[in-house]
Amino acid sequence: MGERFAGRTEIVQRFLDLRRDDALGQSYLFAGPEGSGKELTALEIARLVNCRQPEICAAAPACESCLKTLSFQHPDIRWICPAPASITDSEVSDLFSRKRDDPFYQPSFVASSEVLIGDPDRPGAFTVRSLLQFLRVRPFQGALKTAIVADAHRLRAGAANAFLKMLEEPPADTLIILLTSLRGGLLPTILSRCQVVNFDPLAEDELSAMLGALYDIPVDDAQAFSRAAAGNARRAASYRLPMARAMRAWAAQLLQSLADGRRGAAQVAAEQIHKGIVPDGLAEAAEAAAVSRVRIGQAKELTEKRERAIRLCETLLLYYSDTMGCATRGEGWRPRLAEDVALIRDLAARRTPTGLLHDIEAVERAREGIDRNLNIGLVMAVLFQELSHAFQKDRAATGA
Numbered sequence: 001m002g003e004r005f006a007g008r009t010e011i012v013q014r015f016l017d018l019r020r021d022d023a024l025g026q027s028y029l030f031a032g033p034e035g036s037g038k039e040l041t042a043l044e045i046a047r048l049v050n051c052r053q054p055e056i057c058a059a060a061p062a063c064e065s066c067l068k069t070l071s072f073q074h075p076d077i078r079w080i081c082p083a084p085a086s087i088t089d090s091e092v093s094d095l096f097s098r099k100r101d102d103p104f105y106q107p108s109f110v111a112s113s114e115v116l117i118g119d120p121d122r123p124g125a126f127t128v129r130s131l132l133q134f135l136r137v138r139p140f141q142g143a144l145k146t147a148i149v150a151d152a153h154r155l156r157a158g159a160a161n162a163f164l165k166m167l168e169e170p171p172a173d174t175l176i177i178l179l180t181s182l183r184g185g186l187l188p189t190i191l192s193r194c195q196v197v198n199f200d201p202l203a204e205d206e207l208s209a210m211l212g213a214l215y216d217i218p219v220d221d222a223q224a225f226s227r228a229a230a231g232n233a234r235r236a237a238s239y240r241l242p243m244a245r246a247m248r249a250w251a252a253q254l255l256q257s258l259a260d261g262r263r264g265a266a267q268v269a270a271e272q273i274h275k276g277i278v279p280d281g282l283a284e285a286a287e288a289a290a291v292s293r294v295r296i297g298q299a300k301e302l303t304e305k306r307e308r309a310i311r312l313c314e315t316l317l318l319y320y321s322d323t324m325g326c327a328t329r330g331e332g333w334r335p336r337l338a339e340d341v342a343l344i345r346d347l348a349a350r351r352t353p354t355g356l357l358h359d360i361e362a363v364e365r366a367r368e369g370i371d372r373n374l375n376i377g378l379v380m381a382v383l384f385q386e387l388s389h390a391f392q393k394d395r396a397a398t399g400a
């Protein structure tokens, strides 16, 4: 394992300066696109404001407090994310041990869960009630109780209102950091209580340096992943996993079938997604990912199906945006999917920009539909039909 990636160092430093000057606020909102380093920055701030020797620990965490922070065991630092009410203690500790090893690890339930208020008597670990209880108790070891809420736009209404009271009158020695990639999804009353810190997407070279440092992957791969991820660190990190490779192979195969007018292949894919059957390469990748994963009950299968469909849509979008780039930018085009240049050139030659735009919108609609819990099989079948239709139309237009 290489060096650590400690978020956006300029923002961390700004917080440390504020803290030193006794000018640190109590409630912040980190807003920026997915994978722009919000969470790592928040965790790094939490670590260093609670460390007694930050000048030593900044570069290389050495003290007990810092080590506890990095393993999500610091008694004065709490991180929560959207999670199902049924989440168990062993799932929580599994999540923490995975996040400690891979800062960009995200369990599949996050995308389809909300931050819940929690049961009054037994609030689960990732609920607003347990976070409020945590904040009301004075710091044990550290100097500043720090609460971080990931995907704060997924705070359910009751949870948001309970949290609002805390934001209105936070206890002394607390720091609350909300993270969001969708600022408009927060209640205006919550927004108005927070100081907003904006995060820009990471630059391509920053991102590939980060991937190289975090995962010990070859420079060429790091650069290719960064390029394909367009500034999204979480996505770039996921490209190294077998699942992402298999997903790309699947998307490429689907697009090829659509381009060749083999509509049956796309219908089969829709069926497969609906039934939760996965193509061979993908099945092996899924198997590998599941080996050390704790089962998350009955809801898990649906969550996985949904995640797979969402990932397929995202992968298709990647191919479409590259095809669009190739079709419209000519010589100035720099491929994002360098390994698939031949396929993308071939696709671009057979398409019109209007047709491609139509397809991109159709895939985005499908992705939203899955997010809103529509029937996955139906959404995908409709999508593939639309894509296939647009391909035919462009074929007539381009004569390719």
Ligand SMILES: [Zn+2]
Pocket: 051, 052, 053, 054, 057, 061, 062, 063, 064, 065, 066, 067
């Ligand atoms: Zn330390």
